[in-house]
Amino acid sequence: MKRLAWLWLALCLVIAPVAAQPTLEAAAEALREGRAQEALVITNELEQLEHGSFGALYNQGLALRDLGRPARARASFERALVLHPRSLDTRRQLRELHQQMASPGRQPDVRGTPWWTLQEAELLLLVPGVALLGLALAARRRRARLPAHITAVATMSALLLTALIVATMPAERRAVVVEPSAALLAEPKSGDATQKLPAGVMLELLADNDHFVQVRLGNGDTGWLRRAQVAELTLPSRAQSAAASEQL
Amino acid sequence: MVRKLWASTALCLLLVLAALAQAPSSQVTARLSSDSIALDETATLTVAFSGFVDSPDVAAPVTRDGGLQFHSSGRRISMSNINGQTSHSVEIDYTITPLRTGRHLIEPVTGTVGGVAFTTTSLRLEVTDIGTGSGGGWQPSTNPYASPWMPSSPSTFPFSMPEPQADDFLIEAVVEPEVVYKHQPVFYNLRLLAAARLASDPRYSPINPTGFLRVMFDQENDSEERNGRYYSVSSVKTAYFPLSEGEYTFEPTQISLMGGLFSAPQVLRTSPKTIRVLPLPSQGRPRSFTGAVGQQFELRARLKSAEITLGSTTELEVTVKGDGHLDLVPYPYLPDWSGIEKKQLSSPSVTSVDNGSIVSRRTYNFRLKPTRVGRLELSDLALAYFDPSQKRYEVHKAPTLVLTVAPNPNGQATTAVGESELPYHERPRLEDGPVTGQLPRPPYLAMAAGAGLLLLGLALSAPGIPRRYAPFPRLSRKRCTSLPELLATVEKLAPGPDSASRRIELQARGWSDEAIVKLEEIKRRAGRAMFGGQQQATDALLEELNRELAALPKESKR
Numbered sequence: 001m002k003r004l005a006w007l008w009l010a011l012c013l014v015i016a017p018v019a020a021q022p023t024l025e026a027a028a029e030a031l032r033e034g035r036a037q038e039a040l041v042i043t044n045e046l047e048q049l050e051h052g053s054f055g056a057l058y059n060q061g062l063a064l065r066d067l068g069r070p071a072r073a074r075a076s077f078e079r080a081l082v083l084h085p086r087s088l089d090t091r092r093q094l095r096e097l098h099q100q101m102a103s104p105g106r107q108p109d110v111r112g113t114p115w116w117t118l119q120e121a122e123l124l125l126l127v128p129g130v131a132l133l134g135l136a137l138a139a140r141r142r143r144a145r146l147p148a149h150i151t152a153v154a155t156m157s158a159l160l161l162t163a164l165i166v167a168t169m170p171a172e173r174r175a176v177v178v179e180p181s182a183a184l185l186a187e188p189k190s191g192d193a194t195q196k197l198p199a200g201v202m203l204e205l206l207a208d209n210d211h212f213v214q215v216r217l218g219n220g221d222t223g224w225l226r227r228a229q230v231a232e233l234t235l236p237s238r239a240q241s242a243a244a245s246e247q248l
Numbered sequence: 249m250v251r252k253l254w255a256s257t258a259l260c261l262l263l264v265l266a267a268l269a270q271a272p273s274s275q276v277t278a279r280l281s282s283d284s285i286a287l288d289e290t291a292t293l294t295v296a297f298s299g300f301v302d303s304p305d306v307a308a309p310v311t312r313d314g315g316l317q318f319h320s321s322g323r324r325i326s327m328s329n330i331n332g333q334t335s336h337s338v339e340i341d342y343t344i345t346p347l348r349t350g351r352h353l354i355e356p357v358t359g360t361v362g363g364v365a366f367t368t369t370s371l372r373l374e375v376t377d378i379g380t381g382s383g384g385g386w387q388p389s390t391n392p393y394a395s396p397w398m399p400s401s402p403s404t405f406p407f408s409m410p411e412p413q414a415d416d417f418l419i420e421a422v423v424e425p426e427v428v429y430k431h432q433p434v435f436y437n438l439r440l441l442a443a444a445r446l447a448s449d450p451r452y453s454p455i456n457p458t459g460f461l462r463v464m465f466d467q468e469n470d471s472e473e474r475n476g477r478y479y480s481v482s483s484v485k486t487a488y489f490p491l492s493e494g495e496y497t498f499e500p501t502q503i504s505l506m507g508g509l510f511s512a513p514q515v516l517r518t519s520p521k522t523i524r525v526l527p528l529p530s531q532g533r534p535r536s537f538t539g540a541v542g543q544q545f546e547l548r549a550r551l552k553s554a555e556i557t558l559g560s561t562t563e564l565e566v567t568v569k570g571d572g573h574l575d576l577v578p579y580p581y582l583p584d585w586s587g588i589e590k591k592q593l594s595s596p597s598v599t600s601v602d603n604g605s606i607v608s609r610r611t612y613n614f615r616l617k618p619t620r621v622g623r624l625e626l627s628d629l630a631l632a633y634f635d636p637s638q639k640r641y642e643v644h645k646a647p648t649l650v651l652t653v654a655p656n657p658n659g660q661a662t663t664a665v666g667e668s669e670l671p672y673h674e675r676p677r678l679e680d681g682p683v684t685g686q687l688p689r690p691p692y693l694a695m696a697a698g699a700g701l702l703l704l705g706l707a708l709s710a711p712g713i714p715r716r717y718a719p720f721p722r723l724s725r726k727r728c729t730s731l732p733e734l735l736a737t738v739e740k741l742a743p744g745p746d747s748a749s750r751r752i753e754l755q756a757r758g759w760s761d762e763a764i765v766k767l768e769e770i771k772r773r774a775g776r777a778m779f780g781g782q783q784q785a786t787d788a789l790l791e792e793l794n795r796e797l798a799a800l801p802k803e804s805k806r
Contacts, residue, residue, distance in 0.1 A: 028676035034351065039676075054681030062676055066351070068283075083685040089673035096369045099277070118686045122694035129701025136708035146709035149253075158702050162695060172689040235685055 022046050027059045036066035052236025054083040061093060070097050071199035075176040075231035078202070081113045082235060101200035108218030109202040111170035121165045128158035173205035175215070175230040182230075184223035188212035194223055205232060275299055278357055278368035280344075286376050290459060290491050291344045293318065295357050295368060298337040304359040304366075306340055312671075314592050315352045316373065317345040319461050319575050343459065345491060346375040347578040353674060370671070416444035418479065419503055421518035429526050431541035431576045432636045433463070433487040433606065438501055438518070441472060441479035452503050457496060460488040461573050465601050487606055489573045493527040528634055532641050536581030540633035542572030547580065547631045549646040551616075558621050558656040564590070564614040566646070568631055573599055574610035580631045587620040588651070618653040625650055727794050731778040734793055738771045741800075763800055770796055 022045040030039035043060035046052060061076035074097045081090045094112075116124070132154040139146040177200065183193035188209045197203075197217075207214040212224045281292040297304045309318045320342055346352075354371040418441040428434050436455070456462070465485040472481045490496065498521040505514040528541070546569045553562040566580050574597040582590060597610035618624060627648040634641050728734035744750035747768055754764050770793050777789045 024680060025678055028678050031676040053683040055677035055679050058677045058681075062674075082687060083682040087681075092673045099369050113688060118688055118691060122691045125691060125694040125698040126701065127698075129698045129705060132705030133701050133708070134705075136705045140708060151706060151709050154705065155702065158698060162698070166690065166695075169690050170688050172687050233687075235687060236683070 022049070024055050024059065027056070031059060031062055031066070036063045039063040040067065047236055054080050057083070057236065058090060065097065070101050071176055071178040072231060073097060074200055075178065075233060078113065078176065078233050079235070082233065085113050085115050085117060097200070101198070103198055106198055107201050110174060110204045110216070110218045111168065112202070113170060114168040121169070124161050125165065128154045128161065171204040173232065174202055175205050175232040177201045177203065177229060178231045179229040182225055184225060186223060188224040195221070276359060276366040276368055278371055280371055280373060283372070284374040284376060285346060287346055287349055291373060292458060293342040293344055293354065294339055295359065296337065296339045297359055297361065304338055304361045306357065306359040309342055309357045310355050311352050312355060313352060315346065315348050315350060315375065316354065317347060317575065317578055318342040319345070343491065344373065345576070349375045349377055417442050417505060417514065417516060419516040419518055421501055421521055423498065423521040423523060427524045427526065428490065429541060429634065429636050430490055430493050430528050431539060431572065433489050434523050435485055435487055436498060437483055437485045439481055439483045440503060441474070441481050443477050443479050454486070455499055455501055457488065457498055459491050459496070461491070461575060463487040463573070463599055463601065463606055489576060490525040493525045495522060495524050497522045534632040534641055534643055536630045536643060537632040537634070537641060538577055538579055538581060540570065540572050540577045540631060541636060542570045542633055543635050543637055545570035545572070545631055545633050545644060547644045547646050549629050549649060551649050551651060554650065555652045555654065556618070557654045558618060561615050561617045562651065564616055564626070566612040566629065567609070568612070569607070569609045570633070571606050572608060572633065574608040575599065577610070579612055580629065582614065583628045585624065585626055587618055587622070587624055589617045589619060591615045616651065618651065621653050621655050623650060623652055728790070731774050731790060734790065734797065735771065735774050735778065737797065738767065738774065742767060766796065767800060
């Protein structure tokens, strides 16, 4: 009997931490029942435990939005969009948040996430060249000439795709202003405020300096903000680990 | 073909640019006056159409869970003319009355302009318990009007007026009663007395106070003698149903009387009117009270199908008719019947004026889903209302309905009726989805590789690269044993019908003139010997020709 009790206790000690682990289903349940704060805690824990994913970021965005923090919600949805650029739901949420935070005189955002991933863009850039090379080799093998219109189509396709991808590719480091009326400083630490930025504006991060980050706005203006005033659009740690292992 | 492709692409681009240049910048937006209100407060939803030429036809806003009621409370129109292009801006206000607490999603509002549908984004409104709201529904003591706007309803006086003169026109507003209960109508009677004629119809801007539902009566014409003068009297009565208690001031009504060619327009104004709205008494309020205020109400209920099987649904229709405004009654009282799940469906109301009295009709539809087999009694279906004249509550009950539920022959499982059906993008995610990705950055390496491949392909496909022939095909080292064999070898070296073509061929391969002459000599001597028939000379000749042929590869390279 005593052994059974000890066994039971040991089992509980093992099961409890596992059962207490945050899960995406728990976050979804909390959101459905209107417990947005709890859902936010769960999604934050998921990220810390390297279980971040598109679903976790999406639920995090929903929780932040329900808590009345649209700027941070935008940051979460933008991060989710990097993982799943063609998610129509995420883009719809971002559109609604943008409308909610719209105000006269608001600074424009920097370029947003395009509809394709980086890998897809790289593939698209290679396709016309590979196709033209293959056709030219086949023509030479037949001792025939490649028709001029095929060469022209391949060249124009390559140029158009390159122009399209370059025109839509955003900056690598972006962030969302999460503090209302964040003062854009001319110089870090002791600069004069050149303008005030409303919460929700997306900008490009250029450089870091201690607790300050240099930013560029959508209209080209640059300045410095405190790091705590922005939420950088980083990938979940699980995605970063996967990317690092792919590079290795 | 390439030229045709370019021409058609350029034409398409021009057409698109022309269309874009002509298209006005049209916009449809929706906004709430407040994101959070208490259960006893109201909010205003404003749907704005700007930049359109035609007036929009707007569908009433709805919520998925039916937790909010919408009442159209006004429309404002403004026009602008920019660079010769006229466009309208229309703002439509809806007063939102909450029916229960929670976070409610207001579905996108669709408006059709010129046959094209435009949709706003969805909005969220949080309704908290009474006393915890963040404001937004309490009506101020004075109603904040925008500047007077052109009436969109036929409220202008359609009759001609006499020429404006001093003291020929009087305007007065009568409000009665001045103290009412919540949801009890206040009658605002605007009277225009005219003793002269006008050159054109007067312009009338009716008041549209927020926090009220409005029912307009037909215009009435009469005559009156006052101070020795006869006046033609036109009255327009409007019933205003207050949505919440408090003190309200109706702003003055303004009428512009257009003068003749040589007289200025005359503007007449009423004085502001103040009313007091009392809260409904809580003493004696039945549990089944859901907001109806009036003196006469009728209640009828029926089931669309009184006999169903387990797992299927039926509809309960509850029809209410009365002299109160039934838009203020979100539902009649339905008790929690055992073994039945219910869900309220949309139920529009019709409120009009009949013989000088307000008549409101509304059919409330409920979808019922039984959860057990048997005979289910739907009893205690009631409508409670407050009679202001008696200052007490009355209750009307509908007869008990019976629903017979038979077992389901297929034994299908049932699902709950009351699950809220959020749009897909509002539902929390249950699956991880993509977990890896890369931050977007310019793909310089891929661009360089693509350019390199493209250039290589272009180079390979470019015309004009000469074919390089081998100067001298590899000769068989085997010695020719006969003249025909030797001739065949020579033919293989330089195929061609005559010496001129053979010379051109060999020169293209880089043969020297001496080697070409020597090859022709070999060919001639072999041919003469073969057809000459001198056998003894043939062997020696064959030997000599073999030696000379073998020496040719060296000589051809000179």
